[in-house]
Amino acid sequence: xxxxYDHFILPFAIGVTVLFTVILYKWIRWFVRMPQExxxxxxxxxxxxxxxxxxxxxxxxxxxxxxIWRVNPLLGYMHTSLAFGWFLxxxxxxxxxxxxxxxxxxxxxxxxxxxxxAPEVDYxxxxxxxxNIMDLLLLFVLSGVALAWFKRMRSKALGMQRTTKHVLGDxxxxxxxxxxFPARLVAESATSGLKHSTTFLTGNLGEWMVNxxxxxxxxxxxxxxxxxxxxxxxxxxxxxxFSRYMHIFTEIPLIFLRRYKxxxxxxxxxxxxxxxxxxxxxxxxxxxxxxxxxxxxxxxQSVYFLRDRRYNRLTQEVAYNCxxxxxxETRCPVGIELNTLRLNSREKFAAMPADNRYAYLSSAADRSxxxxxxxxxxxxxxxxxxxxxRAMDAIFKAAGEEVWYADKDGGVCCGRPLKLxxxxxxxxxxxxxxxxxxxxxxxxxxxxxxxxxxKVFREDYHxxxxxxxxxxxxxxxxxxxxxxxxxxxxxxxxxxxxxELGRGSGIYEEPxxxxxxxxxxxxxxxxxxxALCCGSSLANIAINDAQQNRISQALAHELADxxxxxxxxxxxxxxxxxxxxxxxxxKDLSEVVAEALGQ
Amino acid sequence: MSKRVIVIGGGVAxxxxxxxxxxxxxxxxxxxxxxxxxxxxxxxxxxFPTFTPAGEVLDTLRRQLKDVEIMTxxxxxRIEQSGVVLNDGRLLVSDAVVVCSGFDIFRAEIKEEYGYxxxxxxxxxVDIERMLNEGKVHTADGHIPERIxxxxxxxxxxxxxxxxxxxxxxxxxxxxxxxxLKELFPQSEIYNFYMxxxxxxxxxxxxxxxxxxxxxIHFIRGRISEASETIDKRVQIxxxxxxxxxPLKMTVDMLILIVGMKAGASNDRFAENRGIELYxxxxxxxxxxxxxxxxxxxxxxxxxxxxxxxxxxxxSLNEGVAAALRVSKxxxx
Numbered sequence: 001x002x003x004x005y006d007h008f009i010l011p012f013a014i015g016v017t018v019l020f021t022v023i024l025y026k027w028i029r030w031f032v033r034m035p036q037e038x039x040x041x042x043x044x045x046x047x048x049x050x051x052x053x054x055x056x057x058x059x060x061x062x063x064x065x066x067x068i069w070r071v072n073p074l075l076g077y078m079h080t081s082l083a084f085g086w087f088l089x090x091x092x093x094x095x096x097x098x099x100x101x102x103x104x105x106x107x108x109x110x111x112x113x114x115x116x117x118a119p120e121v122d123y124x125x126x127x128x129x130x131x132n133i134m135d136l137l138l139l140f141v142l143s144g145v146a147l148a149w150f151k152r153m154r155s156k157a158l159g160m161q162r163t164t165k166h167v168l169g170d171x172x173x174x175x176x177x178x179x180x181f182p183a184r185l186v187a188e189s190a191t192s193g194l195k196h197s198t199t200f201l202t203g204n205l206g207e208w209m210v211n212x213x214x215x216x217x218x219x220x221x222x223x224x225x226x227x228x229x230x231x232x233x234x235x236x237x238x239x240x241x242f243s244r245y246m247h248i249f250t251e252i253p254l255i256f257l258r259r260y261k262x263x264x265x266x267x268x269x270x271x272x273x274x275x276x277x278x279x280x281x282x283x284x285x286x287x288x289x290x291x292x293x294x295x296x297x298x299x300x301q302s303v304y305f306l307r308d309r310r311y312n313r314l315t316q317e318v319a320y321n322c323x324x325x326x327x328x329e330t331r332c333p334v335g336i337e338l339n340t341l342r343l344n345s346r347e348k349f350a351a352m353p354a355d356n357r358y359a360y361l362s363s364a365a366d367r368s369x370x371x372x373x374x375x376x377x378x379x380x381x382x383x384x385x386x387x388x389x390r391a392m393d394a395i396f397k398a399a400g401e402e403v404w405y406a407d408k409d410g411g412v413c414c415g416r417p418l419k420l421x422x423x424x425x426x427x428x429x430x431x432x433x434x435x436x437x438x439x440x441x442x443x444x445x446x447x448x449x450x451x452x453x454x455k456v457f458r459e460d461y462h463x464x465x466x467x468x469x470x471x472x473x474x475x476x477x478x479x480x481x482x483x484x485x486x487x488x489x490x491x492x493x494x495x496x497x498x499x500e501l502g503r504g505s506g507i508y509e510e511p512x513x514x515x516x517x518x519x520x521x522x523x524x525x526x527x528x529x530x531a532l533c534c535g536s537s538l539a540n541i542a543i544n545d546a547q548q549n550r551i552s553q554a555l556a557h558e559l560a561d562x563x564x565x566x567x568x569x570x571x572x573x574x575x576x577x578x579x580x581x582x583x584x585x586x587k588d589l590s591e592v593v594a595e596a597l598g599q
Numbered sequence: 600m601s602k603r604v605i606v607i608g609g610g611v612a613x614x615x616x617x618x619x620x621x622x623x624x625x626x627x628x629x630x631x632x633x634x635x636x637x638x639x640x641x642x643x644x645x646x647f648p649t650f651t652p653a654g655e656v657l658d659t660l661r662r663q664l665k666d667v668e669i670m671t672x673x674x675x676x677r678i679e680q681s682g683v684v685l686n687d688g689r690l691l692v693s694d695a696v697v698v699c700s701g702f703d704i705f706r707a708e709i710k711e712e713y714g715y716x717x718x719x720x721x722x723x724x725v726d727i728e729r730m731l732n733e734g735k736v737h738t739a740d741g742h743i744p745e746r747i748x749x750x751x752x753x754x755x756x757x758x759x760x761x762x763x764x765x766x767x768x769x770x771x772x773x774x775x776x777x778x779x780l781k782e783l784f785p786q787s788e789i790y791n792f793y794m795x796x797x798x799x800x801x802x803x804x805x806x807x808x809x810x811x812x813x814x815x816i817h818f819i820r821g822r823i824s825e826a827s828e829t830i831d832k833r834v835q836i837x838x839x840x841x842x843x844x845x846p847l848k849m850t851v852d853m854l855i856l857i858v859g860m861k862a863g864a865s866n867d868r869f870a871e872n873r874g875i876e877l878y879x880x881x882x883x884x885x886x887x888x889x890x891x892x893x894x895x896x897x898x899x900x901x902x903x904x905x906x907x908x909x910x911x912x913x914x915s916l917n918e919g920v921a922a923a924l925r926v927s928k929x930x931x932x
Contacts (some may be wrong), residue, residue, distance in 0.1 A: 384712035384825055408827075410837075545758040546879075560754060579709065 004101075004110045004117055008223070010228040012112065015237030022241035023249050026277070033270035038262050045260030054259040060249050063087055067333040070578075071284055081144030083248075089137045096130040107532070112233070115188045115202070116226055122197050134512035135201035138188075141181050148178065164283035164291070164303050166244070173239035179232040187225035211589050243305075247280035251334055254278045255441055263342075264340040266424050267347060275336045280304040281485045285328035285338070290533055291540075294554045295547040297321060307344055314531025314547065316349045317542060323551075324420065324539035330529045343539075347421025354428045361433045365412055368441065372404035375443035375466075377434075377457075379450030381572035387587075388449050388572055391594035395475060398597050399483040402547045404441050414453035419460070420539045427460075435461050447474045449590060451501035451571045452538060458505065470501060472511040472570050475593050479517060485598040491519040494564035495593065496578060497531035498571035511570045511589050518596045522562040532558060534569075534577035549580065556581035568592055600624045602930045604692040605683050607675050608637020611660065611912055612904025615919025618663035620697075623927045627667055630683070632674040638701055646912060647768075647775040648802035657913065659792065668793070674715070675700075678872045678900060689861065691898050695899040695926045698869060699919070702860040702905040704834035705754025705762065712722065713753065713856055717827040717891035721854045723753075724769070736783055744787055744852035747780055748836060749773045750823050751793040755859030764880045766859035768907045770796050771803045773809045773857040775838045781814045788819045790849070792838055799913060819847075826854055860909040875901055883907050901926055 008442065031039070045051070060066045063084045090111070097111035100118055100352035110117055114134075122128040145157070155163045166174065192199065193206025194215065210218050240246060242419050254274045264272050266367055285302040299322040308314040322342050329338040369540040376396070382388050389408075396403045412434055438446060438461075443571030446463065457468045471479075478484045493515050501507045508528045515521045526532055535551025559567045560583050567574050567586045579586040602625055606613045616765050617627040629636065636657075656687030674686040682692040707715035711850070715721045717737035722730075730736045738744050742891035751773050755766040770793070777789050798804040810816045821839040829835050834854045839846050862881035870877045874897020875882045883906050886894045893902050903922040904915035 008908060154684075199818065383827075384713050385826065386825075387711060387718050456716070545761070 003106050006113075006116070006226075008227040008230045009109060009113060010230070011227075011234030012237075015234030016109070019240055023246075024244075026241065026273075029255060029274045032264075035218040036267055038269070038271055040264050042260045044258060045256075048084075048570075050259040051256070053523045057255045057259070058252050061255065061333075065333065067335075068282070068284075071331065071333065071392040075151075075158040075160070078147040078151065078158065079142050082148070085137055085141035085144060089134065089141060092130065092133055092137060094151070096127075096134060096155055097344050099130070100127055100513045110129050113226065113230075115191045115197075118195075120195060122199060122203070123476065126520065127594065128198065131197065131199040134569065135199045135203075138185060139201055140412070140503060142185065145178060145181050146443050147525045156509040160283065160287060162283065162286045164281045164286065166281065169239060169243045170281065171226065173236055173243040173245050174193050176232045176236035176239060177245070180229070180236060183225065183229040183232050185397050187222065190222035194222065195219055201295075201477040208426070233545045241404070244279070244281040247334070250521060251276060251280075252336070258335070264344060266340070266344055266419065268344045270343060272344065274307050275341060276310045278334050279310075279336060281307060281332065282333065285334060288327040288331055288530075289552050290325070290327070290372055290535070290554070291321065291543070291547075294423045294535075294551045295543060297543070297547070302332070302336075302342075305342060305345075306336070306338075309341070314345060319345045319349060319420075320540065321538055321542035321544060322539040323499070323533045325499040325533035325537060326528065327533065329412070330503060331466075342432040343420065343422070346420075348422075352423035353423065358426070358429050358520070361412065361429060363434065366437055367411065368404065369407055370404050371442040372402045373443060374401055374445045374447060375404045375406055375412070375438060376442060376449045377406040377411070377446060377450075377453055378408065379448055379453040379572070381452070381576075382409070382449045385588070388575075388590050390418040391588065391590035392471060394594040394597065395484060395590060401483075404442075406434075406437065406442060414450075414456050416452050416456040416458070417538045419456065421541060431456070431460055433462065437448075438463065438466060445469060445474075446472055449572065449588065451498045451505060451507075455500050470505070470507055470510070470570065472501070472507060472589055475590065476510045476514050479514065484593075486514075486517050486596040487592060487598045488517060489519055489596065491566060492517050492522055492557050492564045493566050494522045494524060494562040494570045495527075496524070496534070496559060496567060496569040496574055497528055498569060498574045499531070499533050501528060501539065501570055502531055511568070514589060514593060515568055522564045524558050525563055526558065534571075536573050536577035538573070548577070553581045556583070560584060565593070602694040603692070604630065604681065604695045604697060604930075605630060605691060605719060606639065606699055606872050607678075607683065608699035608701055608906070609633070609636035609669065609671070610699060610701045610915075611640055612663060612701065612906075612915040613638070613658070613697070614657075614660040615916045616697050616699055616923050618660065619854065619920050619923035620926060621664070621667050625923075625927060625930065626695070629664075629667060629669045630673050630675055630691075631669065631671045634671050636664070636669065636671075639704075640912070641867060642725065642732070643730045644667075647771045648806045652683055652836045653765055654698065663819075663897075664750075668863075670862065676840065676868065678741065678869050678875065680897065680899070681918050686880070688787045693795055694930055695901065697903055697922050697926060698875075699905050699922075700863050700865050700869075700906050702882075702909065703863050705858045705861045707753055707858050709760050710753055710757075712825045712854070713750065713823065713854070714826045714828065714834065715856055718834055719802055719832050720828075720852060721826065721856065723856045723858045724772050725858060727780075731776075731779060733809065734779065738852050742852070743784055744780075745784075746788045746849075746851045747777075747784075747790070747853045747855065748823070748849065748851040749777055749789070749791045749855045751791065751796075751857050752816045752822065752859065753856040753858050756794070757859075761771065762859060762861065762880070764909065765797065765884075767799060768909060768911050769859055770785045770798060770804065770855045771800065773855075774803075774807050774816075777816045778806075778810050779816050781816060785792050788817070789814075790851075792819050792821060792823050792836075794820065794822055797910055801915075808873045819888075821847075823854075828855075843911070860905060863906060872900070874898075878908075882909075890925075893918055893925060 065079035068079045097114050151158045164226035188202040189205040192202040197203035262271050289301045300318050304532050308435050324339045415427040415430040447467045448468050454470045475517040492500035532555045533547040570589045575588050604627050606627050606629045609629045617629050620627040642654045644868050675683045677684045678685050717865045754762050805907045819840050821841040823838045826834050826836045833850050835850045866881050868932050869875050874895045878884045885892045886896050901922045903918040
């Protein structure tokens with residue numbers, strides 16, 4: 001048996017050992033610490049179709065990086081060439097090594113240094129073919145490295161206005177990664193030249209090197225070249241599990257777990273680690289962040305938040321400085337649940353409520369009366385924007401709906417603001433009160449005009465038997481059932497998608513359908529999933545009013561550019577925020593409908 | 600030939616500036632966007648703390664402007680080194696400009712939670728001045744109000760509407776109008792909801808005490824959080840009495856919002872001139888707040904009145920005199 005050992009492979013061998021030891025340790029630890037129900041989901045999911053789906057997704061995302069192609073094709077190509085190219089180098093390299101190297105047992109590392117160990121590098125037809133394929137693959141990866149260098153200088157050409165500011169560990173790993181493939185090219189070429197290979201890249205380059213510098217010089221040089229190649233590989237592998245490159249291996253189990261329906265939720269848990277360490281710090285989340293664009297805040301974006309959380313240095317300031325608008329989440333190529341992770345990082349900072357703080361949640365807090373099939377929960381913000389309340393009144397009246405008003409004479413908050421600030425337990429007490437209230441008054445449909453309330457009713461109230469509707473859905477239904485008539489006029493409207501209604505609850509069509517029954521709808525450039533936030537989000541309690549206002553101004557400007565007569569939105573908070581800076585009239589959807597009510 | 604000075608705005612500050620300039624032998628031109636001189640005072644009833652009719656003050660000022668050139672229904676678009684450009688594009692050449700364009704009244708509709716423009720019986724202090732002038736103060740359906748609530752600081756010291764500053768004169772306005780309404784309706788209960796009462800002028804504090812001791816007007820420390828309309832069109836308000844730490848609810852016949860002073864909308868246009876700077880509040884920032892508090896960084900542009908900050912009538916009148924004297928000194932040099 002041939003000896004596949006030389007001293008220079010040591011850095012590589014140590015690197016690989018450290019890498020897999022650390023990764024295995026992390027994976028096992030995270031998995032073991034997962035709550036029972038999460039582990040059960042995984043075990044139940046393994047023998048299902050989801051496993052096959054996950055394998056396909058790993059191929060599409062971890063290797064091809066399909067989602068990054070959507071951000072920018074050049075950026076997509078860069079990621080594909082690095083990930084898929086390297087993968088193919090390993091896979092084809094194995095084939096090449098097992099076919100070409102003598103001996104029965106070919107150790108796993110032999111393919112990495114194939115050209116060094118092979119006696120003749122393009123032996124036979126397969127050898128020549130494989131050698132050329134390997135050269136082609138190396139060229140493929142090198143083109144990705146070249147793009148990565150180019151991106152450092154001109155990120156805009158790759159569709160990114162701003163890129164991540166990396167920490168030292170990431171910079172070391174990044175530098176090592178940049179050197180791996182050029183080092184491989186040089187080392188392989190030197191050896192190819194000495195062994196008279198004829199492959200198109202390393203063969204020709206090697207021949208040129210030998211002809212130019214002489215055989216003896218290249219013989220000496222090749223030793224250093226292989227050492228260098230092994231060292232940069234070793235450095236990269238050691239740095240990998242501690243740096244951003246941990247994402248390479250973490251995204252794979254994440255894809256499987258996600259397929260098995262494991263999710264993060266309002267309290268932190270072990271599964272979060274799979275999401276946090278799957279972040280590659282690509283920085284795609286930076287550009288869409290309005291805190292960065294409009295308020296000049298540059299250290300709180302999801303990439304930095306996840307980094308800080310991963311290294312246990314998350315500050316309250318970063319955790320709370322987020323609008324939770326979800327614009328970054330829709331773009332994240334790894335599909336990390338950024339809003340949920342932000343939310344559940346806040347709990348440890350939240351104050352414990354005093355025992356008597358919720359003493360008011362007695363039956364006396366119910367100031368409503370009567371029972372009805374349809375309940376209307378205005379919400380605090382609607383009570384502060386009485387035009388909406390009036391409009392809803394007119395609509396209910398026109399439809400002949402008997403309505404139980406949950407909070408017209410004062411009610412209890414829906415609980416979402418508390419939840420967003422991390423006070424999960426306090427929020428729970430409030431939610432329980434309201435749920436009992438809804439049950440007590442016998443409603444089967446719950447309408448709200450506030451998307452903030454809507455989201456929490458839908459996701460946390462578990463209102464079995466009660467259909468929860470946003471007023472946009474309810475109004476559309478009334479129109480479709482012919483219970484109210486609206487007149488189509490000559491006004492033009494533009495519509496602002498509230499974060500909690502659009503990205504938060506997936507309601508995009510209903511408000512648009514209602515508006516198009518009343519007038520013409522002019523869309524802003526960034527709408528639906530990409531809609532801007534109004535800046536007044538309850539989720540951010542770190543920014544000041546001036547910063548909120550700058551975000552609102554940018555939005556008002558976009559809306560004004562449509563040239564529409566009226567700005568329509570479907571959230572009382574958005575309405576107030578936009579109205580501060582709007583040049584046109586700003587109305588809630590219900591107001592527009594109430595004004596268009598026909599006979 | 601006498602030098603020509605453009606005075607932007609024909610309110611009290613502009614009138615006083617022009618009158619003083621004319622007295623110094625300088626040729627002032629008042630440019631007023633409305634159809635007559637007088638500015639906000641045209642709509643005011645009586646002035647605190649002396650209850651002097653606003654018309655009396657205006658008459659005195661008008662008498663001093665007999666030979667002054669006045670352009671009404673004219674608006675200034677921008678201020679340049681050589682003069683001002685009007686909205687119709689004309690350039691009016693002058694040797695100096697005094698900006699007396701005043702303030703805007705905060706639009707109470709923005710505080711939608713108070714229901715102005717939505718509920719019939721929510722008014723602003725501006726509405727009350729007009730109603731007092733017309734001699735018709737009553738609820739929307741013509742009744743005599745039995746219970747009236749004033750709310751201080753609407754559009755003042757309120758970050759949420761981008762008005763961080765104190766408008767100063769609203770506190771005393773609220774006290775004045777409360778007293779006037781009490782005189783009209785001696786049987787009525789009148790409440791003032793405030794967060795601080797700031798009585799900065801001569802005689803103001805005395806008037807505040809008089810309102811409480813002689814007029815029996817109630818002062819409750821706490822802002823109103825929201826208002827709603829009852830079936831009989833009265834206004835139900837929710838507030839907190841922060842001195843006793845209790846929430847309270849009250850139904851009133853009239854809710855009067857004491858609206859603050861907002862920086863004039865034209866200030867942003869004027870600030871396109873490099874010599875004119877703005878405070879974050881968008882009021883114009885003078886070169887410095889002490890010895891040059893009526894001067895800009897551009898040598899021939901001066902300020903008087905509320906264009907630089909909320910002020911009362913007396914202060915604005917003083918600045919008119921001061922600005923005119925500085926202009927005259929500038930023109931001599």
